[in-house]
Amino acid sequence: MTRPASASASVSATTALDGQVQGYLDHLAIERGVAANTLSSYRRDLRRYVEHLSARGIDDLSKVTEADVSDFLVALRRGDADTAPLAAVSAARALIAVRGLHRFAAAEGLTDLDVAAAVKPPTPSRRLPKSLSVDEVLALLEAAGGDSEADSPLTLRNRALLELLYSTGARISEAVGLDLDDVDTEARSVLLRGKGGKHRLVPIGRPAVSALDAYLVRGRPDLVRRGRGTPAIFLNVRGGRLSRQSAWQVLQDAAERAGITTGVSPHVLRHSFATHLLDGGADVRVVQELLGHASVTTTQIYTMVTVSALREVWAGAHPRAR
CATH class of the missing domain: 1.10.443.10 (Intergrase catalytic core)
Structure with a gap:
């Protein structure tokens, strides 16, 4: 499907692979109305993906295998002489862009299969969000x-x-x-x-x-x-x-x-907002709505902060804590 070039999503198209990526970015910008910041992140991640594939002589998405996608994920986590290793959460974000590209390519008939569908993102460590005291x-x-x-x-x-x-x-x-x-x-x-x-x-x-x-x-x-x-x-x-x-x-x-x-x-202030609400007795689903989280699972990490604080008090006060 031919789409008009989008100024917000534009990248230079010199190979079939470049053109396919550009088509996906145009789809996100024009048909999906993806926010500019998100589009910029996708463009950056996909540019790195194109460089990875091009270095292996791949110039069309139809030539990509599941192993190629998995190798890209490994390369992101390992880093190289020019780029630092990515944390699990950053590599997972990049994989979202890659999986979206391949899903789009399969739906548009550019490829026979969605080779990225089965590639699993790395599991990020569940770090507690930082927050300030009241x-x-x-x-x-x-x-x-x-x-x-x-x-x-x-x-x-x-x-x-x-x-x-x-x-x-x-x-x-x-x-x-x-x-x-x-x-x-x-x-x-x-x-x-x-x-x-x-x-x-x-x-x-x-x-x-x-x-x-x-x-x-x-x-x-x-x-x-x-x-x-x-x-x-x-x-x-x-x-x-x-x-x-x-x-x-x-x-x-x-x-x-x-x-x-x-x-x-700014995100620490947002974390503090959520933590202080939960400390004050707010229901986690109310906090979810206030934060604009699509899933309550995202919000529940803040409950870990309050539980952690309770555990510290318990450890210092309970006679059988040690």
Whole structure:
């Protein structure tokens, strides 16, 4: 099936293999509406797959065997002189892209069989997600303003951003993607656009509402005048939408001022949101909905954090623990 080239998914096509990969990327971008960040990850993983196959003289998906796919997975985990070994979770992500490519090729009649279907991803170690204590989060939020003027546009923005991240458990991409119409401060709710185009309405606490109101009334108007007009809530110094990288830096700066030495990322704040809810007695399925997880299995790893904390208390207090 011939498809129009997609600017967002474009890669150079010089062999049949390149063209087949391009067709799959176009399918994801045009017909599936895959998010730009996901598409970029698929493109990167598939480019590495093409290089792996090309080095073995394979220039068409019809020539690929199950062993070739398995060898690629081994190569990812082993690394080479030019690329570092991938962790199990990263290799598994790359295999998702490869399996999707072969599934697409079989469905389109480009190959007779889906040779990647039976290749199993490596099993990642089940690491507990890092989270901050409640006191650390409060210190982080207090430090959001920094040493600058309390009511400066950037100070108000930074406070509102971090309050919203912790209050909603939003991903950083969801937070910077918010538009004015997505927030209802009277109803204390936010519409978040999650992965796969899925939307969810989540509540926000009074401190986050107060910080947002202060920013929208006293901070954002000054920033928006510097740009060309945008519906984005969180703006940069030029009046455009705040980038994920800049939002990450806001968090890093606040963590440094708060004296938090453990690595702090937007996802750590999201982990803290989930862990604190479960510690407070929230049902895991409610937390699943708030986080926008497709499966409760993804959310259940946070219950391991709370169980781990309980085990420490038990080990130190129970007379038969040792």
